[in-house]
Amino acid sequence: MNPTLPVRGWRLAALMLLSGAFAALSLPPVCALFVLPLGLLVLYRAAEDARSWKQAALCGFLFGMGFHIAGLYWLTNAILTRVHEFWWVVPFASPGVSLIIAPLVAVPAVLCRLVPAGWRRVLMFSGSWTLVDMGRVFLFSGFPWNPLGSDLEFPGVVGDAFIQPASLIGVDGITLFVVLGALTVFRSRRAASAVLIAAILWGGWGYWRLETVQPLDVVNPRAVLVQGNVSEDEIISHQSAIENFRRYLRLTSKGVQQARDDGSSRPVVVIWPESGFPGLLDEDELARQMIEQAASGAPSLIGSDREKDGHWFNSLEAVAPDGHIEAIYDKSRLVPFGEYQPWILPFNILPGVITPGPGLRTWTLPDIGSLGPMVCYEIIFSGSVTERHKRPNWLLTISNDAWYGNSAGPRQHLATGRMRAVEEGLPVVFANNTGISAVYDGRGHEVSRLGWGLADALVTDVPPPLKATLFSRWGRAIPASLAILFMLLAFIPRRGQRAERVVFVPKG
Structure with missing residues (x-):
């Protein structure tokens, strides 16, 4: 018989919160995977021991609150950039977002009680956790941040190997098996041995794929990622805007010179991050000419705000060598509570709102090639980073x-780019104002990086793409189907036994 938790009442509530926070240490950048089975085991036992479905739901909710508050603690920093206006929001930044998504954790805590204890209950918990976690894309504009599949994004080649199955089942499919393994490892010695063997096979297959998958015969450009390291206070206030613009021009000139010094025949493209240009680039012809002069004839991809017919857009603009704008991409997935205000708040906390663009696009431009542009937040959406039926040769996200x-x-944001690279089999270029800027090849292997808080230009060849992956063809239908299959298998009775009837016992 499985042991029961020896606590009740407020002590149980505190244990749930602490267990959730402890489990969050498994997320990037810590990736302490060994803490996840301990945290999930506490939640699982609490759900089993609960005297009613309501108590099980409460345990799941409290675990979710602890997990997301710890995993999203850094949201408070965004409020601190405007603390003189929104000081009263500081205590509610991370807890407020967690309050919206934590109830989803209550679902597996309740549904696992629908089936008898044992393997069927583990399957139900794993499948329902994955399915409701995937449902986070439907909350407002979506917030699928920190899926448990990202726990396997260890640094270096070990992480590269362990995330290769994302090419088949996506990060949500990895979440499914991570939860299954975490709940299985403590069941018995035999179960623990099975998990260990499965992990070795999982990593072994990943390492084999790393060594055998071949890139396509495509030559992508050489990228000059310009990281100006401009503080958010300066961006908001436009303080020192001219000086910061000149800094970006100097770094551009330096990076382009470096890119051409070795005599490579690859075309060069300059990339500035989100908020890189401190104005309205499409209305400033002189600024575009100055950028192209610094770029010495290389095309430039510049992050800038844009205004049209009273609507404001967060945009990426492609500037040709002669200074005219070849293409504009307007961010289509907006950050809830950051770029637009969901209906859930009856009062206004945003000074202005951004208008979403029409959706993902694939650009085919001279010296840039076939590119899938994105702005910041959009890279976190598994299965939704390329235009339908128009697969590009590389992905760019400016942030x-x-x-x-x-x-x-x-x-954590950077980790989403690494996972998208594996899922799609496409190189991902991540250009960031203050860092971290990086480039990943189509296997999720880091090619180059420019660290946090540095003002410099990162010069690197954009790797070629791989063949389209299974996940890139079928998307999230694969992990969703697997999760549903797990839940259905949980209802199949064992051979020679009739299905046990599970009755919820009313509290008291």
Whole structure:
């Protein structure tokens, strides 16, 4: 018989919160995977021991609150950039967002009680956790941040190997098996041995794929990622805007010169991050000419605000060598409570709102090639980073993580780009104002990086793409189907036995 938790009442509530926070240490950048089975085991036992479904739901909710508050603690830094206006929001930044998504954790805590204890209950918990976690994309504009599949994004080649199955099942499919393994490892010695063997096979297959998968015969450009390291206070206030613009021009000139020094025949493209240009680039012909002069004839991809017919857009603009704008991409997935205000708040906390663009696009431009542009937040959406039926040869996301300071936030954001690279089989270029800027090849292997808080230009060849992956063809239908299959298998009775009837016992 499984042991029961020896606590009740407020002690149980505190244990749930602490267990959730403890489990969050498994997320990037810490990736302490060994803490996840301990945290999930506490939640699982509490759900089993609960005297009613309501108590099980409460345990799940409290676990979710602890997990998301700890995992998203860095959201407070965004408020601190405007603390003189929104000082009263500081205590509610991370807890407020957690309050919205934590109830989803109550679902597996309740549903696992629908089936008898044992393997069927583990399958139900794993499948329902994954399915409701995938449902986070439907909350407002979506907030699928920190799925448990990202726990396997260890630094270096070990992490590269362990995330390769994302090419088949996506990060949500990895979440499914991570939860399954975490709940299985403590069941018995035999179960623990099975988890260990499965982990070795999982990593072994990943390492084999790393060594055998071949890139396509495509030559992508050489990228000059310009990281100006401009503080968010300066961006908001436009203080020292001219000086910061000149800094970006100097770094551009330096980076382009470096890119051409070795005589490579690759075309060069200059990339400035989100908020890189401190004005309205499409209305400033002189600024575009200055950028192209610094770029010495290389095309430039510049992050800038844009205004049209009274609507404001967060945009990426492609500037040709002669200074005219070849293409504009307007961010289509907006940050809730950051770029637009959901209906859930009856009062206004935003000084202005951004208008979403029409959706993902694939650009085919001279010296840039076939590119999938994105702005910041959009890279976190698994299965939704390329235009339908128009697969590009590389992905670019420009960002400004200065909001979140030197915290886990920028590193978790970067981890999403690494996972998208594996899922899609496409190189991902991540250009950030304050860092971290990086380039990943189509296997999720880091090619180059420019660290946090540095003002410099990162010069690197954009790797070629890989063949389209299974996940890139079928998307989230694969992990969703697997999660549903797990839940259905949980209802199949064991051979020779009739299905046990599970009755919820009323509290008291």
